[in-house]
Amino acid sequence: MTTRRELLALTASAVALAATANAARAEGKVKMGFIYPSPVGDVGWAHELDEGRKKIVEKFGDKVEAVTAENIPEGPDAARTMNQMIADGAKLLMIGSFGYMNDGLKLAKQYPDVAIINASGYKLDANFGNFQTRNYETSYIAGLAAGYVTTSNILGVVAAYPIPEVIGIINAFTLGAQKTNPEITVKIVWLNSWFDPNKSQEAARSLVAAKADVLFSLYQDTPEVVALAEELGVYSISTSSDMKKYAPKKYLMGMGIDWSPHFIDVAAQVLAGSFKGTSYWGGMKDGAVHAASLTPDLTPEQKKVTDDAIAAITAGTFHPLTGPVMDQDGTEKLAAGVAIADGDMASINWLVKGVETRIPQ
């Protein structure tokens, strides 16, 4: 199946290349290339990255030209697209997928005057940076709200694969829910597939059949779980984008992402010729993540609790993963008052007590 996708993408990238070639003819502007792993839809990962690109164009106007290539699979197609963009004169590349990292780094070494930033990666060089968001901060807020609105005390999570970022998000979510409702149980369905809307919709149904009345659509790029939750009359939470329009009545919260502060910052450095590769891990205080469309169903007292938590996280006085925290086996992972270190958070591989489902080994 990979081969089919690759062949398909070949045509897609050929189109993308033609687009960049045309763009290169524009004169006197600093060129920037944006590469996305999926199509830019109304919501989702690529959509949010593209919103960040639009903000650059808005901010710098005639000084920049930002071209895009969407739905580029990781591997040779991505490398070729990057190469072409650089050949067309791009001075900044935003490569929007973890799997673009090694090809991007190779090019960064080859072209020291080109700045490259990589989504979700971890490698660094003088002209190669990476960026991600602290989504566990917003998932904690979603947990607080979920603890309040649930009546069955069962929260359901639809997730793709148990990578550290996903585990961190689920842990913060569970701790938030336990804060407002100690009786809570969290159930997860692992899809073992990055993209299958039919299956994630079925998984959401299975969780509701198991009495979950809040559904957490974790890194499902499309809105089927949110729309289904509305249909079944249960609350939903989504990652990446605000999906309230798909569930006007029962949308609990969106874990909003805003790449524009970082993108604008990087673009300004590129224009000034002062870019240096860094690791950006943007949280609430950077304006990179926010609680979007929080449900109006919370009472004023409950709303105050979520507002206070947002204020404390934004001020840097509170970390969602602060001890005492036990893992599923009851082993103490964080002592009372101790917040998890960034390095441990980035490689977290245990779920907190209260999550019923195990991490597949």
Added chain:
Amino acid sequence: MIDTLVFVIGGMLAAATSILFASLGETVSERAGVLNLSVEGMMATGAAAAFGIATLSGSHALGFIGGGLAAGLLSMVFAALVLVFYANQVAAGLAVGILGLGISAFIGKPFEGNTIEKIPKLDIPGLSDVVLVGPILFHHDVMVYLACAMIFIVAYVLKRTQLGRMIRAVGENPQAAASNGIPVRLVRCGAIGFGGFMAGIGGAYLSTAYTALWAEGLISGRGWIAVALVVFGSWLPFRVALGAYLFGGISLLELSLQSHGVKLPSQLLSASPYLVTILLLAFISRDQYRLRLSRPMALGQTYRNES
């Protein structure tokens, strides 16, 4: 517990519907001796076209017809390749399948990530309210019942009608069929078109009724499962249907076990629908002699009208 039972057994009918349509279509095509591997692409084209048409017109019926016709049209490209230009069926099927995925991305681009109202579930007065049986059997949309009816129609037509005999003759021995005056290429073309139309309906069911969403890659391998079911179901409509329902049911059971916290590795659970379906169908079809009766002998062979 009752909720979960209804979810797995009741949901099974809807979960299988898209695959069922596609695999019944492929059954007819293969019984006529044509192996069409482009089902995945045809389903995607049907899904995207149906979603677009239903969104713009507000009519699900038009969506289904449009989705079926779009995929049917695509299958005619395949038919031209294998019947007119004598291309290898496997290669032509793969190529048209890839073309179909590309077309689906193209048609679906303006609708990427959009949702649509689902087709309503039928409520049968009296029956729908019966405990357990009501929600399991009598609370589905019309396409679920139509797919079910198609099993009987396809089985009847293949086995008992003149048309069915012509289709089977063409798939068994096209030279002999031709010398008996059967228009081999016309029959094969019709079978391919029917297969395409059904794959399109199957895709349309996913995008406008089951998940009610268009996103590129929506079909995610269901077309390949449909093709595999035809072979494992030894080209017999009832066995193919059994496989489709079994696959649908186990896929839901797997998710249900996970959401009930059953401590089995989720990777194993995710693989279980494939394993169980293949094992069971292989077990049913283990009789080599009977298998030879239903296997189309000319399957995959290029037929040249040399006269």
